[in-house]
Amino acid sequence: xxxxxxxxxxxxxxxxxxxxxxxxxxxxxxxxxxxxxxxxxxxxxxxxxxxxxxxxxxxxxxxxxxxxxxxxxxxxxxxxxxxxxxxxxxxxxxxxxxxxxxxxxxxxxxxxxxxxxxxxxxxxxxxxxxxxxxxxxxxxxxxxxxxxxxxxxxxxxxxxxxxxxxxxxxxxxxxxxxxxxxxxxxxxxxxxxxxxxxxxxxxxxxxxxxxxxxxxxxxxxxxxxxxxxxxxxxxxxxxxxxxxxxxxxxxxxxxxxxxxxxxxxxxxxxxxxxxxxxxxxxxxxxxxxxxxxxxxxx
Amino acid sequence: xxxxxxxxxxxxxxxxxxxxxxxxxxxxxxxxxxxxxxxxxxxxxxxxxxxxxxxxxxxxxxxxxxxxxxxxxxxxxxxxxxxxxxxxxxxxxxxxxxxxxxxxxxxxxxxxxxxxxxxxxxxxxxxxxxxxxxxxxxxxxxxxxxxxxxxxxxxxxxxxxxxxxxxxxxxxxxxxxxxxxxxxxxxxxxxxxxxxxxxxxxxxxxxxxxxxxxxxxxxxxxxxxxxxxxxxxxxxxxxxxxxxxxxxxxxxxxxxxxxxxxxxxxxxxxxxxxxxxxxxxxxxxxxxxxxxxxxxxxxxxx
Numbered sequence: 001x002x003x004x005x006x007x008x009x010x011x012x013x014x015x016x017x018x019x020x021x022x023x024x025x026x027x028x029x030x031x032x033x034x035x036x037x038x039x040x041x042x043x044x045x046x047x048x049x050x051x052x053x054x055x056x057x058x059x060x061x062x063x064x065x066x067x068x069x070x071x072x073x074x075x076x077x078x079x080x081x082x083x084x085x086x087x088x089x090x091x092x093x094x095x096x097x098x099x100x101x102x103x104x105x106x107x108x109x110x111x112x113x114x115x116x117x118x119x120x121x122x123x124x125x126x127x128x129x130x131x132x133x134x135x136x137x138x139x140x141x142x143x144x145x146x147x148x149x150x151x152x153x154x155x156x157x158x159x160x161x162x163x164x165x166x167x168x169x170x171x172x173x174x175x176x177x178x179x180x181x182x183x184x185x186x187x188x189x190x191x192x193x194x195x196x197x198x199x200x201x202x203x204x205x206x207x208x209x210x211x212x213x214x215x216x217x218x219x220x221x222x223x224x225x226x227x228x229x230x231x232x233x234x235x236x237x238x239x240x241x242x243x244x245x246x247x248x249x250x251x252x253x254x255x256x257x258x259x260x261x262x263x264x265x266x267x268x269x270x271x272x273x274x275x276x277x278x279x280x281x282x283x284x285x286x287x288x289x290x291x292x293x294x295x296x297x298x
Numbered sequence: 299x300x301x302x303x304x305x306x307x308x309x310x311x312x313x314x315x316x317x318x319x320x321x322x323x324x325x326x327x328x329x330x331x332x333x334x335x336x337x338x339x340x341x342x343x344x345x346x347x348x349x350x351x352x353x354x355x356x357x358x359x360x361x362x363x364x365x366x367x368x369x370x371x372x373x374x375x376x377x378x379x380x381x382x383x384x385x386x387x388x389x390x391x392x393x394x395x396x397x398x399x400x401x402x403x404x405x406x407x408x409x410x411x412x413x414x415x416x417x418x419x420x421x422x423x424x425x426x427x428x429x430x431x432x433x434x435x436x437x438x439x440x441x442x443x444x445x446x447x448x449x450x451x452x453x454x455x456x457x458x459x460x461x462x463x464x465x466x467x468x469x470x471x472x473x474x475x476x477x478x479x480x481x482x483x484x485x486x487x488x489x490x491x492x493x494x495x496x497x498x499x500x501x502x503x504x505x506x507x508x509x510x511x512x513x514x515x516x517x518x519x520x521x522x523x524x525x526x527x528x529x530x531x532x533x534x535x536x537x538x539x540x541x542x543x544x545x546x547x548x549x550x551x552x553x554x555x556x557x558x559x560x561x562x563x564x565x566x567x568x569x570x571x572x573x574x575x576x577x578x579x580x581x582x583x584x585x586x587x588x589x590x591x592x593x594x595x596x597x598x599x600x
Binding site (some may be wrong): 197 | 397404429437443446457489504
């Protein structure tokens with residue numbers, strides 16, 4: 001058959017197969033290029049960090065405290081600080097963020113005020129983290145009297161990632177088909193029973209993914225903590241409510257800004273520890289996601 | 299197992315034997331005839347028919363739009379009542395008014411009275427949550443919860459404070475829904491892992507488990523293949539001994555095969571749906587009183 005065949009009454013087609021195939025190939029190539037650039041950057045970064053940091057990474061490094069001499073330096077205070085902060089951030093953000101999201105998605109009417117509220121929450125996710133630091137300084141350190149403590153830092157970070165958690169949770173809740181809600185209501189479920197029994201289980205994997213990604217963001221933050229009292233040189237295990245504290249990114253910042261090359265290398269070693277923490281957190285996210293999704297087939 | 303599944307092709311004959319046997323209604327067919335003995339459920343009608351649901355001058359509004367216009371009809375207990383009519387005529391709206399599902403739609407409003415066993419479903423003391431346990435619903439698209447098969451059925455009893463043995467009730471409900479034999483060895487698997495027809499029977503089991511008096515079905519077979527459709531229809535015939543069933547269907551063969559009474563609705567110029575005719579199913583399909591009904595059931599419209 002002629003590709004541009006014309007029938008007496010029918011419309012003319014110009015399939016231009018060659019051109020369509022070429023444009024398809026070009027698009028495919030562009031996608032490959034994009035992923036290639038990303039992978040290459042990541043690999044270079046990893047290579048640089050690993051070659052510099054790995055030789056310094058040993059048990060003494062993990063269990064030691066910072067020192068004037070790079071060879072004697074360790075990251076235990078920072079590691080413990082980061083873990084403590086992660087726990088406090090998780091405990092505060094998880095219930096509040098999800099409750100706020102449930103309110104906005106399942107209870108709030110579609111009023112102008114609520115839409116405004118939601119837009120504002122989304123905007124908060126884009127506020128520079130240093131601003132949160134200043135706010136945390138005013139609210140937690142001064143007004144609430146927590147001082148320059150680990151709790152002040154953790155609460156500041158909780159505020160920082162709250163919008164991310166809320167937005168992710170709202171998205172996950174909205175993605176649950178209306179039929180799921182109707183199915184529960186039709187059995188005589190109250191609104192809360194519908195949310196708890198039908199909507200939340202369906203949204204849980206998405207919510208947990210959002211929460212854990214937000215936690216990763218909190219663990220990686222340094223800037224706001226510098227304002228609410230994190231030190232770069234802490235030689236003791238921090239306690240939540242008093243005294244100085246530090247976390248891994250702040251420790252990295254402290255070492256990386258020293259002129260000596262060896263300090264920059266142990267900064268790289270600390271970065272490896274952060275990356276491992278992130279990897280564990282993401283692995284946890286995947287495990288939880290798979291577990292929570294085991295009954296879901298959309 | 300449930301009653302033996304009939305051959306889908308044979309069931310088509312119900313309405314097509316006068317139309318040249320090609321299994322389809324066409325405009326040339328003067329009138330659809332069904333042999334009453336071929337219909338599944340239209341047995342002799344008991345003399346002691348009791349009204350379970352009575353709709354009195356019911357109108358339904360979405361905001362200012364009147365979707366259903368002044369419908370009065372009675373639904374008899376332990377019968378299958380089919381609502382048929384063209385798309386958009388308000389069948390589903392009317393159905394969802396019965397268990398107050400439309401309360402969930404912002405701007406929705408009902409006028410008139412819906413009496414369920416003598417109580418006004420929209421009376422000041424009527425509680426939609428309480429009503430929905432007694433008036434169950436099966437939806438167009440199977441919507442099992444993302445839970446195990448067991449938990450799907452157990453959900454309703456649990457939230458309604460069932461005091462007996464939940465496991466026993468789950469088994470009993472699944473048996474009644476003719477699904478037990480297919481799922482008894484995989485109660486912990488996801489309800490969503492079942493086939494479409496099984497999912498719909500799971501949803502029926504789920505509805506039965508709260509011991510409703512009425513089961514509303516909103517085009518329950520439109521997402522299913524013919525074999526699964528016939529399984530559901532056979533199941534309905536079983537269930538009507540214990541439940542009153544109201545079914546919305548687009549499929550006229552289904553209304554003809556599976557229902558005792560058929561109500562034909564259509565919409566007016568203002569797109570508001572109204573009731574044209576309601577009569578025993580055999581009469582609607584063989585001897586409709588209204589010209590609109592005749593056109594619709596003979597395939598000349600819709």
